[in-house]
Amino acid sequence: MSVLVCGAAEAVAAVRDGDTVLVGGFGLAGMPFALIDALIDHGAGELTVVSNNAGNGDTGLAALLAAGRVRKVICSFPRQSDSYVFDGLYRAGRIDLEVVPQGTLAERMRAAGAGIGAFYCPTGVGTPLAAGKETRRIDGRDYVLEYPIRGDVALIRAHVGDRAGNLVYRKTARNFGPVMATAAALTVAEVGRVVEPGGLDPEAVVTPGIYVNRLVEVAA
Amino acid sequence: MTLTRDEMARVVARDIPDGSYVNLGIGQPTTVAAHLTPERGIVLHTENGMLGMGPPPASADLADPDLINAGKQPVTELPGAAYFHHADSFAMMRGGHLDVCVLGAFQVSAAGDLANWHTGEPGAIPAVGGAMDLAIGAKQVYVMMTLFTREGEPKLVPSCTYPLTGLACVSRVYTEHAVFHVTPHGVVVAETFGTTIDELRDRLAVL
Numbered sequence A: 001m002s003v004l005v006c007g008a009a010e011a012v013a014a015v016r017d018g019d020t021v022l023v024g025g026f027g028l029a030g031m032p033f034a035l036i037d038a039l040i041d042h043g044a045g046e047l048t049v050v051s052n053n054a055g056n057g058d059t060g061l062a063a064l065l066a067a068g069r070v071r072k073v074i075c076s077f078p079r080q081s082d083s084y085v086f087d088g089l090y091r092a093g094r095i096d097l098e099v100v101p102q103g104t105l106a107e108r109m110r111a112a113g114a115g116i117g118a119f120y121c122p123t124g125v126g127t128p129l130a131a132g133k134e135t136r137r138i139d140g141r142d143y144v145l146e147y148p149i150r151g152d153v154a155l156i157r158a159h160v161g162d163r164a165g166n167l168v169y170r171k172t173a174r175n176f177g178p179v180m181a182t183a184a185a186l187t188v189a190e191v192g193r194v195v196e197p198g199g200l201d202p203e204a205v206v207t208p209g210i211y212v213n214r215l216v217e218v219a220a
Numbered sequence B: 001m002t003l004t005r006d007e008m009a010r011v012v013a014r015d016i017p018d019g020s021y022v023n024l025g026i027g028q029p030t031t032v033a034a035h036l037t038p039e040r041g042i043v044l045h046t047e048n049g050m051l052g053m054g055p056p057p058a059s060a061d062l063a064d065p066d067l068i069n070a071g072k073q074p075v076t077e078l079p080g081a082a083y084f085h086h087a088d089s090f091a092m093m094r095g096g097h098l099d100v101c102v103l104g105a106f107q108v109s110a111a112g113d114l115a116n117w118h119t120g121e122p123g124a125i126p127a128v129g130g131a132m133d134l135a136i137g138a139k140q141v142y143v144m145m146t147l148f149t150r151e152g153e154p155k156l157v158p159s160c161t162y163p164l165t166g167l168a169c170v171s172r173v174y175t176e177h178a179v180f181h182v183t184p185h186g187v188v189v190a191e192t193f194g195t196t197i198d199e200l201r202d203r204l205a206v207l
Helices: A033-042 A063-066 A084-091 A104-113 A176-182 B005-015 B028-036 B086-094 B131-137 B197-204
Strands: A020-023 A047-050 A070-076 A095-097 A119-121 A137-139 A141-146 A151-162 A183-196 A216-217 B023-025 B043-046 B050-054 B076-083 B100-103 B108-111 B141-145 B173-176 B177-182 B186-192
Touching: A033 A047, A033 A063, A033 A151, A033 A183, A047 A063, A047 A176, A047 A216, A063 A070, A084 B076, A095 A151, A104 A119, A104 A141, A104 A176, A104 B050, A104 B131, A176 A183, B005 B028, B005 B141, B005 B173, B028 B100, B076 B186, B086 B131, B086 B173, B186 B197
Parallel strands: A020 A047, A020 A151, A047 A070, A070 A095, A151 A183, A183 A216, B023 B043, B023 B100, B100 B141, B141 B173
Antiparallel strands: A119 A141, A137 A141, B043 B050, B050 B076, B173 B177, B177 B186
């Protein structure tokens, strides 16, 4: 059981310049705000961020982008009414963007966590997002070859964690958290509450502790 | 009379089979939910990880930031609701478990190709979200759109000029003038509102 319960600064201390960071959340639901703030203070830069969106408003992921720490964003939906920080950086040519269909984004991380080398996916066949990718017809249907996305670090938000690293989530704030937890070399979970082992119903655990390395208690 | 937006939503709701699992896309398709009555047993899926999605909360102070739809608006949970993570949510979509999804569109082609994610204009920031997954995932894709652009150009076209979202994926197109079915034999007019098939033929190359 190698889960370290610690503060946010210590939890992100291992992030290095150039790392790929998986950041949980769908919009603001499930966004690990305290961990992102700690990452900004930590100072690592030239990061590749993988997240569904490219920041909303001025906090969380948008603040990390505004601090100039991100070289590239891999996401499904960067363009929103309040994604002005990303918009400005993108139009100034200061950030790279890889747009990935939302389900393919999730599945590429799932593949990374599950030891899958690549997979054939029907999403995007015949569209600009499949341009240049290998395709194959299987049983009469066309598929695009997609490769895993691995993170050096995953920063996620869950509802409650126990000291064994087991996590439960809350409502639609679950979103990418369980998938990202499996796909990174170091997974840091920000949780509303840390409980002792036995404090969670084993039948209800969503992310087993084997995927979690650091737990940071941050009240909602 | 041509249909108002609300009447279009009502017609789409009418045509969704009872007991279906349904995903309503962002924007106008979301308004279909208001016309689905509980006794029809239709279960709404939202791709950010929920089945059994209920209507928006009765007042803003009941909104829960952890309970939102794909448009990131607050929603509620109905009895029998279930939560799941993103890979599961898109597996149930891609795996053909959803009966119907309703999407908006810039263009639909006679073969059922869909263009609804990107205008292709220089400088436009591309953003696809779940559109491509939905287009090829649900058993039936209903498109809800105005039949013509503001400039009067048809949006139901022989082949799409906008960047594609999915190939041969649309089954029906709901517009203010008519409902169209996309069939292996071409586009068929199923229902008209304040117009005739001959009038539509004059304006649409696909008929």
